[in-house]
Amino acid sequence: xxxxxxxxxxxxxxxxxxxxxxxxxxxxxxxxxxxxxxxxxxxxxxxxxxxxxxxxxxxxxxxxxxxxxxxxxxxxxxxxxxxxxxxxxxxxxxxxxxxxxxxxxxxxxxxxxxxxxxxxxxxxxxxxxxxxxxxxxxxxxxxxxxxxxxxxxxxxxxxxxxxxxxxxxxxxxxxxxxxxxxxxxxxxxxxxxxxxxxxxxxxxxxxxxxxxxx
Amino acid sequence: xxxxxxxxxxxxxxxxxxxxxxxxxxxxxxxxxxxxxxxxxxxxxxxxxxxxxxxxxxxxxxxxxxxxxxxxxxxxxxxxxxxxxxxxxxxxxxxxxxxxxxxxxxxxxxxxxxxxxxxxxxxxxxxxxxxxxxxxxxxxxxxxxxxxxxxxxxxxxxxxxxxxxxxxxxxxxxxxxxxxxxxxxxxxxxxxxxxxxxxxxxxxxxxxxxxxxxxxxxxxxxxxxxxxxxxxxxxxxxxxxxxxxxxxxxxxxxxxxxxx
Numbered sequence: 001x002x003x004x005x006x007x008x009x010x011x012x013x014x015x016x017x018x019x020x021x022x023x024x025x026x027x028x029x030x031x032x033x034x035x036x037x038x039x040x041x042x043x044x045x046x047x048x049x050x051x052x053x054x055x056x057x058x059x060x061x062x063x064x065x066x067x068x069x070x071x072x073x074x075x076x077x078x079x080x081x082x083x084x085x086x087x088x089x090x091x092x093x094x095x096x097x098x099x100x101x102x103x104x105x106x107x108x109x110x111x112x113x114x115x116x117x118x119x120x121x122x123x124x125x126x127x128x129x130x131x132x133x134x135x136x137x138x139x140x141x142x143x144x145x146x147x148x149x150x151x152x153x154x155x156x157x158x159x160x161x162x163x164x165x166x167x168x169x170x171x172x173x174x175x176x177x178x179x180x181x182x183x184x185x186x187x188x189x190x191x192x193x194x195x196x197x198x199x200x201x202x203x204x205x206x207x208x209x210x211x212x213x214x
Numbered sequence: 215x216x217x218x219x220x221x222x223x224x225x226x227x228x229x230x231x232x233x234x235x236x237x238x239x240x241x242x243x244x245x246x247x248x249x250x251x252x253x254x255x256x257x258x259x260x261x262x263x264x265x266x267x268x269x270x271x272x273x274x275x276x277x278x279x280x281x282x283x284x285x286x287x288x289x290x291x292x293x294x295x296x297x298x299x300x301x302x303x304x305x306x307x308x309x310x311x312x313x314x315x316x317x318x319x320x321x322x323x324x325x326x327x328x329x330x331x332x333x334x335x336x337x338x339x340x341x342x343x344x345x346x347x348x349x350x351x352x353x354x355x356x357x358x359x360x361x362x363x364x365x366x367x368x369x370x371x372x373x374x375x376x377x378x379x380x381x382x383x384x385x386x387x388x389x390x391x392x393x394x395x396x397x398x399x400x401x402x403x404x405x406x407x408x409x410x411x412x413x414x415x416x417x418x419x420x421x422x423x424x425x426x427x428x429x430x431x432x433x434x435x436x437x438x439x440x441x442x443x444x445x446x447x448x449x450x451x452x453x454x455x456x457x458x459x460x461x462x463x464x465x466x467x468x469x470x471x472x473x474x
Contacts, residue, residue, distance in 0.1 A: 114313070116311050119278075120315075121315070123278060124326060125298075125300070125302035125303035130330070139317055
């Protein structure tokens with residue numbers, strides 16, 4: 001009771017700060033997701049017919065996922081150009097995290113298409129480019145989008161840790177709250193982050209259902 | 215030179231000593247030394263058990279596979295020399311379960327090759343309407359449906375319409391009616407026979423059902439383990455002495471849905 005009311009009074013007092021941290025957080029996530037999509041979707045399309053490359057690229061993306069997020073942020077700091085303290089490093093780490101779900105779903109979606117459909121497409125004289133863009137890709141779109149949805153939710157969570165390397169966002173409140181042993185501060189970061197994740201999940205879920213064929 | 219031109223006008227498809235083996239370590243032979251000519255207007259039925267090489271033979275015609283030895287000629291030209299895309303656009307192809315594109319409407323499925331060939335919207339739409347009527351589907355009712363909203367028989371009709379769209383001289387059919395219930399299958403077989411007689415296409419039809427072969431074929435070619443063991447028009451075929459022919463004839467009496 002007491003904690004709840006003090007949380008509310010904190011939120012109303014620091015409304016501006018919370019909003020701007022939420023906006024920073026969303027900016028981090030959106031930039032990281034756009035970069036991850038631009039890398040992982042074409043890569044997924046490229047590896048569909050190349051088994052050797054597929055194994056290598058999915059393994060690499062897998063390795064990024066297994067590195068604890070705080071460690072990944074720390075490991076990136078000393079690397080020239082992409083490293084350092086701040087937003088750029090955070091975005092690089094978030095992209096590395098987001099790659100696997102998108103890459104894997106792109107591959108799974110593109111390769112899981114009914115073989116009769118692909119056989120017909122080939123036999124009717126479609127070029128391999130036409131088969132990829134007019135048949136495989138539209139049919140895989142909802143599966144690819146499911147990967148993007150998973151990656152977005154992961155990224156929203158992991159982005160809170162980016163505050164530790166000075167990237168801003170909702171994590172700022174959480175780390176400050178942990179340092180000051182203040183529940184209100186922790187919740188001021190955690191609750192908006194959770195709400196963002198739920199909202200992203202809901203909206204992307206809607207889109208995914210709309211694009212599903214069959 | 216003269217002989218070549220003569221060949222071309224008579225035989226739309228010709229296998230010359232064709233062998234095909236899978237290109238792996240085992241080099242399993244799928245087709246061995248097949249020679250076969252298909253003249254214009256023939257409905258040739260390739261009959262055989264599963265694994266006898268019927269589908270492989272079909273896929274050698276539209277260059278989905280290329281022969282390991284020998285040559286497959288289509289319109290007098292080896293499939294290895296054809297641009298595969300051009301070759302396939304002139305060959306209709308119908309498979310079991312139709313292989314319709316689930317994200318396309320019926321009209322878009324049927325209009326695929328005309329669209330790829332850039333016929334233009336009006337001409338394609340007119341052709342799609344004509345074809346749907348040809349296979350017994352009312353365009354007003356079916357054109358905008360998706361394949362999942364069709365029955366198996368309707369889907370197969372759309373598959374036939376799609377294969378005929380660009381008016382190809384050759385039609386390849388791989389057990390097109392195999393997945394249908396017996397009543398629908400018999401219905402489609404009868405209609406297809408009438409259609410084939412009317413359209414004068416050269417048709418190569420794969421089946422393991424002798425009854426279907428007898429109904430549709432102008433000539434039946436029986437395959438066993440990748441070789442042609444018998445070839446004859448339907449009435450003659452029934453009298454052949456080859457053991458594999460006898461095995462198929464014996465199956466007539468016991469086939470499920472035998473009603474003739």
